[in-house]
Amino acid sequence: MDPLDLTIRNGTVATAAETMRCDIGIAGEKIVALAEHLPAGRRDIDARGRYVVPGGIDSHCHIEQLSGMGIMSADDFYSGSVSAAFGGTTTIIPFAAQHRGTSVTATVADYHERARTKAVIDYGFLLIIGEPTDKVLKEELPAAIKGGITSFKVYMTYPKWRLEDYQLLDVLNVADREGALVMVHAENDDMIRWIARQLLERGHGAPKFHGVAHDALAEAEATHRIIMLSRLLGVPVLIVHVSSPEATNTIRAAQTLGAKIYAETCPQYLVLTADDMDRPGVEGAKWCCSPPLRDKAAQAAIWAGLANGTFQVYSSDHAPYRFDETAKIPRGDKTTFKEMANGVPGIEMRLPILFSEGVLKKRLSLSEFVALGSTNHARMYGLYPRKGTIAVGSDADVAIWNPEVEKRIDYSMMHDAVGYTPYEGQVYTGWPETVLSRGRIVVENNQLRVERGSGKYLARGVPGPVGTAAGIDGPARQLRKFIHG
Ligand code: DUC
Ligand code: ZN
Ligand code: ZN
Numbered sequence: 001m002d003p004l005d006l007t008i009r010n011g012t013v014a015t016a017a018e019t020m021r022c023d024i025g026i027a028g029e030k031i032v033a034l035a036e037h038l039p040a041g042r043r044d045i046d047a048r049g050r051y052v053v054p055g056g057i058d059s060h061c062h063i064e065q066l067s068g069m070g071i072m073s074a075d076d077f078y079s080g081s082v083s084a085a086f087g088g089t090t091t092i093i094p095f096a097a098q099h100r101g102t103s104v105t106a107t108v109a110d111y112h113e114r115a116r117t118k119a120v121i122d123y124g125f126l127l128i129i130g131e132p133t134d135k136v137l138k139e140e141l142p143a144a145i146k147g148g149i150t151s152f153k154v155y156m157t158y159p160k161w162r163l164e165d166y167q168l169l170d171v172l173n174v175a176d177r178e179g180a181l182v183m184v185h186a187e188n189d190d191m192i193r194w195i196a197r198q199l200l201e202r203g204h205g206a207p208k209f210h211g212v213a214h215d216a217l218a219e220a221e222a223t224h225r226i227i228m229l230s231r232l233l234g235v236p237v238l239i240v241h242v243s244s245p246e247a248t249n250t251i252r253a254a255q256t257l258g259a260k261i262y263a264e265t266c267p268q269y270l271v272l273t274a275d276d277m278d279r280p281g282v283e284g285a286k287w288c289c290s291p292p293l294r295d296k297a298a299q300a301a302i303w304a305g306l307a308n309g310t311f312q313v314y315s316s317d318h319a320p321y322r323f324d325e326t327a328k329i330p331r332g333d334k335t336t337f338k339e340m341a342n343g344v345p346g347i348e349m350r351l352p353i354l355f356s357e358g359v360l361k362k363r364l365s366l367s368e369f370v371a372l373g374s375t376n377h378a379r380m381y382g383l384y385p386r387k388g389t390i391a392v393g394s395d396a397d398v399a400i401w402n403p404e405v406e407k408r409i410d411y412s413m414m415h416d417a418v419g420y421t422p423y424e425g426q427v428y429t430g431w432p433e434t435v436l437s438r439g440r441i442v443v444e445n446n447q448l449r450v451e452r453g454s455g456k457y458l459a460r461g462v463p464g465p466v467g468t469a470a471g472i473d474g475p476a477r478q479l480r481k482f483i484h485g
Helices: 077-086 104-116 134-146 165-178 189-201 208-213 216-233 245-257 283-287 296-307 350-359 366-380 478-483
Strands: 006-009 012-014 019-021 023-027 030-035 043-046 051-054 056-061 089-097 126-128 151-155 181-185 237-239 261-265 398-408 427-437 440-444
Touching: 012 366, 051 366, 056 077, 056 350, 056 366, 077 089, 077 427, 077 440, 089 104, 089 366, 089 398, 089 427, 104 126, 104 134, 134 165, 151 165, 165 181, 165 216, 189 208, 189 216, 216 237, 216 245, 216 478, 245 261, 245 296, 261 296, 296 366, 350 366, 350 398, 350 427
Parallel strands: 006 043, 012 051, 056 089, 089 126, 126 151, 151 181, 181 237, 237 261
Antiparallel strands: 006 023, 012 019, 023 030, 051 398, 398 427, 427 440
């Protein structure tokens, strides 16, 4: 065997399947050997006392993207990807957002241009479908899939992005036919708009009323409805950023029946609550995201959903909007909750929160941490086994975690461009120390070691299944015989 370029020695290596003591040998961009003891490489990293895991994959983050409200995120592909890497993530899949009146093809070309010269780790794209015209459905989505964009996000709320049920069925049908996965923002738009109007008419515009307007029943209703649309066609969906026990239970019940429903949750729903929005003036805008933060009982339900397999993926939903007039408070202290950019930053905090509060507090095993933060994303987003695991032949995307380091969060530690963190002052234990992407050391000794633009675009393949959904509504549904006949 040629000498290895790099070995990682003496660490505890974890995959989604097992945890073992072994050395990892890397040549060029790939893992080429796993063994109890490997010969010295050109460079050796001693990982004694450390956990060595696949680099994280964040399949829900908003970077250099215009939101549905027309607000540009603070992070570009450089700051967003650097921040991800410092948090142990080596692949990001942000959105390319099609706004009404624009073509999908032009949107995709535009986002390629944004990322190409800036990303420091590998990246793919998810496509937000703002307007599923005939041309989009028949020509542009199949072309996007051929170009490696094999997942679409659709919204059931927001005036500029909301799709009717009829349009949702159209998108599900194309995804099924062409081999893509549909991610859904499930909240009932009319319920939210109606409550918001009642609140604003009564002068309740403060940030905490964002949580009141986005009632958990609005999330549960839309969750139930998209599940029925998915079952009607026998086409899987992934319900993203689930925040409430009501939606979690609805998803769990459908999964128990055997429906092909996947679900994602995010760090903010594990460690923040609606009380965080309740601060003097408009300060609480920093904690406004959709669906909103809920209460302690909701946190417990989301943790239970991570442990019992209701959620297959855990993503940041990094939505980096500054606390200034560009995003969170366009009218300064007069801004109402309806005018604030929705979302919280968290691309760097995502995995440290799950490690500290999940693994070290024994809510999750190390393998579950790997599955939720990396492997299941690779499977569901068509990147497995190139990404998401430690195996011979996989890309050498590896994060080495020190389980003993404790940090009190201070925004100066973050590498994003947002200007605040909603986790300020919280204490988390267990941090990634060394992060590798395709055999390159990206982060070491708290320094970035790679060049701007050195990340590569990932043309993703067909989304694969995760878990063993029995598929009550699959090929057996009579409707499918007619519409695919
Ligand atoms: N939906 C997201 O996916 N992210 C941020 C805000 C939102 O509504
Ligand atoms: Zn969303
Ligand atoms: Zn999002």
